[in-house]
Amino acid sequence: MASQQSIQYSVVVPAYRENGNIRPLVTRIFAALRRIDSPVPAEQTEIIIVDDNSRDGSVENVQSLQQEGYNVRIVVRTTERGLSSAVVRGFQESRGDNMLCMDADLQHPPEYVPTMLASLSPTHTFVLGTRYGKGVEMDKDWPMYRRIISSGARLLALPLTTASDPMSGFFGIRKESFLKAKTLNSQGFKIALDLLIKSHIPPYAIAEVPFSFGVRSEGESKLTGKVMIKYLEQLAELYWYKFSALVVFIIFFLFIAFFLLLRTWFGSLSPDAQNK
Ligand SMILES: Nc1nc2c(ncn2[C@@H]2O[C@H](COP(=O)(O)OP(=O)(O)O[C@H]3O[C@H](CO)[C@@H](O)[C@H](O)[C@@H]3O)[C@@H](O)[C@H]2O)c(=O)[nH]1
């Protein structure tokens, strides 16, 4: 196993009841990193799975992968739940300066991990896997209702960021940028959107990597109506975070304009003004 000192890259995987996916995920990520043309060395990479007490054999599965030499560990949370907060916890545990987040269910293809990690640099502090790039497509088996929800969610986020697919859930960030974000909203599923805004990532610092979105083969999606409502709450908070200064400025401007208008009007009605 690599010396922990040399770890430059961390792959964080939020997981809830994903035991069936953990082995293919870990072995496929490391197979991609061990390819001769991988831009990122496997020895400098760790995988951190953040599991919310699934008790489905995930811990034992990770232990046997460790015995086989894979640099993977599992953090089991017992008092917290949720995708976004699991990602934040994984980033806090990361040893690498270059951190990537991906789903456990293989909808984010592990073969893209080396390219995604290598896209991070001091100038490109955020990398986003996008399903709307050239030459890529959603798996045709992804249900229509999910496509509609995803497009609606993307549309609502348009005023907040120039990124083409802040909903993809496949993204990376440099540690120094992650540490800039204060008061992250760790509710719901869309932590990438929060980080893009609260880490103040400028458009030119976002690298985009088109990828083809797969379908889940093992286990079930955890997207519920409650998660969608949390997304709307998150959007409201982000709109306020991003645009409140502008709103205050406009109110102030209108107030001054109104005051000047009143002064001119009353000035023209005063006896002094009328005697002239
Ligand atoms: N630790 C933890 N992990 C969770 C939780 N809920 C979900 N996860 C993990 O988060 C990942 C994504 O969850 P899915 O249940 O597969 O979500 P999805 O509906 O497929 O949504 C995904 O695809 C969207 C793109 O359309 C993404 O936008 C979204 O972020 C997510 O990745 C999976 O690895 C899942 O195990 C939780 O409460 N706790």
Ligand SMILES: [Mg+2]
């Ligand atoms: Mg999924």
